[in-house]
Amino acid sequence: xxxxxxxxxxxxxxxxxxxxxxxxxxxxxxxxxxxxxxxxxxxxxxxxxxxxxxxxxxxxxxxxxxxxxxxxxxxxxxxxxxxxxxxxxxxxxxxxxxxxxxxxxxxxxxxxxxxxxxxxxxxxxxxxxxxxxxxxxxxxxxxxxxxxxxxxxxxxxxxxxxxxxxxxxxxxxxxxxxxxxxxxxxxxxxxxxxxxxxxxxxxxxxxxxxxxxxxxxxxxxxxxxxxxxxxxxxxxxxxxxxxxxxxxxxxxxxxxxxxxxxxxxxxxxxxxxxxxxxxxxxxxxxxxxx
Amino acid sequence: xxxxxxxxxxxxxxxxxxxxxxxxxxxxxxxxxxxxxxxxxxxxxxxxxxxxxxxxxxxxxxxxxxxxxxxxxxxxxxxxxxxxxxxxxxxxxxxxxxxxxxxxxxxxxxxxxxxxxxxxxxxxxxxxxxxxxxxxxxxxxxxxxxxxxxxxxxxxxxxxxxxxxxxxxxxxxxxxxxxxxxxxxxxxxxxxxxxxxxxxxxxxxxxxxxxxxxxxxxxxxxxxxxxxxxxxxxxxxxxxxxxxxxxxxxxxxxxxxxxxxxxxxxxxxxxxxxxxxxxxxxxxxxxxxxxxxxxxxxxxxxxxxxxxxxxxxxxxxxxxxxxxxxxxxxxxxxxxxxxxxxxxxxxxxxxxxxxxxxxxxxxxxxx
Numbered sequence: 275x276x277x278x279x280x281x282x283x284x285x286x287x288x289x290x291x292x293x294x295x296x297x298x299x300x301x302x303x304x305x306x307x308x309x310x311x312x313x314x315x316x317x318x319x320x321x322x323x324x325x326x327x328x329x330x331x332x333x334x335x336x337x338x339x340x341x342x343x344x345x346x347x348x349x350x351x352x353x354x355x356x357x358x359x360x361x362x363x364x365x366x367x368x369x370x371x372x373x374x375x376x377x378x379x380x381x382x383x384x385x386x387x388x389x390x391x392x393x394x395x396x397x398x399x400x401x402x403x404x405x406x407x408x409x410x411x412x413x414x415x416x417x418x419x420x421x422x423x424x425x426x427x428x429x430x431x432x433x434x435x436x437x438x439x440x441x442x443x444x445x446x447x448x449x450x451x452x453x454x455x456x457x458x459x460x461x462x463x464x465x466x467x468x469x470x471x472x473x474x475x476x477x478x479x480x481x482x483x484x485x486x487x488x489x490x491x492x493x494x495x496x497x498x499x500x501x502x503x504x505x506x507x508x509x510x511x512x513x514x515x516x517x518x519x520x521x522x523x524x525x526x527x528x529x530x531x532x533x534x535x536x537x538x539x540x541x542x543x544x545x546x547x548x549x550x551x552x553x554x555x556x557x558x559x560x561x562x563x564x
Numbered sequence: 565x566x567x568x569x570x571x572x573x574x575x576x577x578x579x580x581x582x583x584x585x586x587x588x589x590x591x592x593x594x595x596x597x598x599x600x601x602x603x604x605x606x607x608x609x610x611x612x613x614x615x616x617x618x619x620x621x622x623x624x625x626x627x628x629x630x631x632x633x634x635x636x637x638x639x640x641x642x643x644x645x646x647x648x649x650x651x652x653x654x655x656x657x658x659x660x661x662x663x664x665x666x667x668x669x670x671x672x673x674x675x676x677x678x679x680x681x682x683x684x685x686x687x688x689x690x691x692x693x694x695x696x697x698x699x700x701x702x703x704x705x706x707x708x709x710x711x712x713x714x715x716x717x718x719x720x721x722x723x724x725x726x727x728x729x730x731x732x733x734x735x736x737x738x739x740x741x742x743x744x745x746x747x748x749x750x751x752x753x754x755x756x757x758x759x760x761x762x763x764x765x766x767x768x769x770x771x772x773x774x775x776x777x778x779x780x781x782x783x784x785x786x787x788x789x790x791x792x793x794x795x796x797x798x799x800x801x802x803x804x805x806x807x808x809x810x811x812x813x814x815x816x817x818x819x820x821x822x823x824x825x826x827x828x829x830x831x832x833x834x835x836x837x838x839x840x841x842x843x844x845x846x847x848x849x850x851x852x853x854x855x856x857x858x859x860x861x862x863x864x865x866x867x868x869x870x871x872x873x874x875x876x877x878x879x880x881x882x883x884x885x886x887x888x889x890x891x892x893x894x895x896x897x898x899x900x901x902x903x904x905x906x907x908x909x910x911x912x913x914x915x916x917x918x919x920x921x922x923x924x925x926x927x928x929x930x931x
Contacts, residue, residue, distance in 0.1 A: 277771060277775055280771055281768055281771060284765070284767040284768055285768075288767075383597075386597065391596075391598075391601035391602070391604075392601070392602055392605075393602055393787075393788055393820060395819070397819075399823055400799060400821065400823055400824045401799065402799060403799040403800050410800035410801060412799045481764055484764065485764040485765070485792050486764070486788070490598070490599060529769065529771070533758050534759050534766075534772065535731030535757065535758025535760050536731070537763070537768075
């Protein structure tokens with residue numbers, strides 16, 4: 275029994291990071307109606323920028339390095355929109371999709387160009403995990419969980435309790451009508467991109483702390499975020515959150531029943547099944563940021 | 565306008581043809597991007613070192629030798645497009661194949677079909693021996709290494725182990741040979757499962773190891789995956805003896821896993837570091853790349869280029885058959901940095917296996 279509970283625990287922790295990725299992806303989809311393939315690169319950039327501030331010549335402490343890194347990732351996210359997506363928004367949605375794929379390659383190779391394709395780490399010595407009645411959790415895993423809860427709580431409060439949240443939800447509901455009602459579109463779109471970037475960067479930093487950094491780290495995790503978004507119903511923030519957790523738990527529990535070599539199968543199979551039978555997602559209450 | 569472009573293109577083609585006629589070109593499919601690029605840069609540097617020496621010795625019958633590098637993004641699909649380009653556009657008769665056996669196996673039928681010589685310097689799958697007559701490799705086959713790991717496990721008196729391996733052609737093939745040999749020698753496998761390539765979270769896999777509470781775990785994997793598994797096992801306090809293969813033997817493993825890599829024991833195809841060939845290679849490497857350590861499989865890549873140059877000098881003509889004969893001829897008794905490179909009927913070479921361990925955060929020979 276304790277074996278399954280430990281698997282569940284690992285799943286929740288992995289899932290909370292997937293949720294951080296998925297929320298940003300679904301938010302962008304909810305408002306702009308397109309899937310941003312370069313979302314994965316924001317994850318990578320967040321992690322590498324933190325490494326940059328953490329290592330010489332800066333050598334700042336980790337928490338201090340994470341702040342400018344998240345801010346710079348937000349600048350990247352915002353510039354993506356400002357320079358590329360905004361001019362294309364009136365066109366065909368396929369154009370946006372292809373532009374985002376191109377952008378993802380460009381950003382990924384920029385990481386390679388600057389930091390090389392070698393594996394990098396934050397060089398933390400591995401520490402024995404803390405034991406709670408037979409369950410093992412590392413400090414970084416706890417940090418992952420705490421950070422996910424923290425960011426998602428801020429998001430919850432922001433969306434439900436503030437005027438900004440209301441205007442965001444209105445825009446997701448109907449972009450044109452919201453604009454007619456006097457909601458400032460540039461402000462809403464800027465906040466969506468900043469939010470999505472900061473969440474992706476935070477997830478990327480946590481992932482890098484837990485293991486290591488490499489230029490494809492974002493792209494490989496993006497598929498999990500996709501599955502989470504679909505599971506929750508595209509555009510649904512709370513759905514993406516639950517979707518992320520669900521995937522984390524499903525793939526970790528799956529290890530008990532089949533070879534872990536096929537772990538990714540869970541995420542991919544879920545995408546297929548959902549697209550076939552529940553295209554609006556399992557938790558698809560209705561589309562839109564709810 | 566169109567006509568001018570046409571004429572320009574023709575002139576360019578003609579000119580580039582003239583320029584390249586003076587060079588002897590061979591191709592290389594190298595993982596310069598993607599997940600194997602950790603290794604790729606090192607392969608390339610070793611090849612370039614050998615190339616520099618070949619050209620300093622007068623090249624191939626007076627013409628300089630050149631390697632055309634094609635990136636494969638560390639993937640089978642990328643390797644196939646790379647080989648297509650090297651064969652059909654560059655028309656190169658000798659190619660250095662991609663690392664990772666799955667990538668190599670994806671391209672070797674294409675080389676065979678086009679009568680193009682394909683040489684492997686770091687692909688170990690036993691399956692590769694069946695690639696065909698135009699296939700050569702300077703790296704020993706896993707058929708030998710699988711037996712090596714089984715013998716190591718047996719010699720250390722671990723008769724019950726958990727086996728885990730990376731889920732690709734190389735890992736699966738190696739695991740099968742290990743299993744066969746280990747079971748034959750009376751060993752028992754408590755649990756065996758594959759793990760995915762390129763993951764950051766192997767905690768569930770580690771839990772599965774912990775479930776059988778084994779004295780030893782045979783983990784046939786790469787550097788990054790190996791380091792992550794070791795680290796996450798250490799975090800959840802799994803106390804066991806880790807036994808690994810040659811692909812994890814790298815200072816990078818220790819850099820990534822730190823303390824958690826301490827005490828790992830593994831096997832690797834070895835060669836004497838006392839030979840004059842090795843000493844010369846080492847000196848040349850340190851001169852060309854003073855602040856870089858000799859990379860994993862660097863010696864094999866170096867040997868591959870040197871041996872190919874020898875074959876090109878021996879070849880009566882550049883026809884596929886003459887080149888193939890020249891390769892076999894060049895290999896006969898060839899004493900490279902990595903030992904004897906005499907090719908058998910499958911284009912394979914023999915091997916000697918050594919044992920490595922991690923002690924005080926450094927890779928050392930296990931005695």
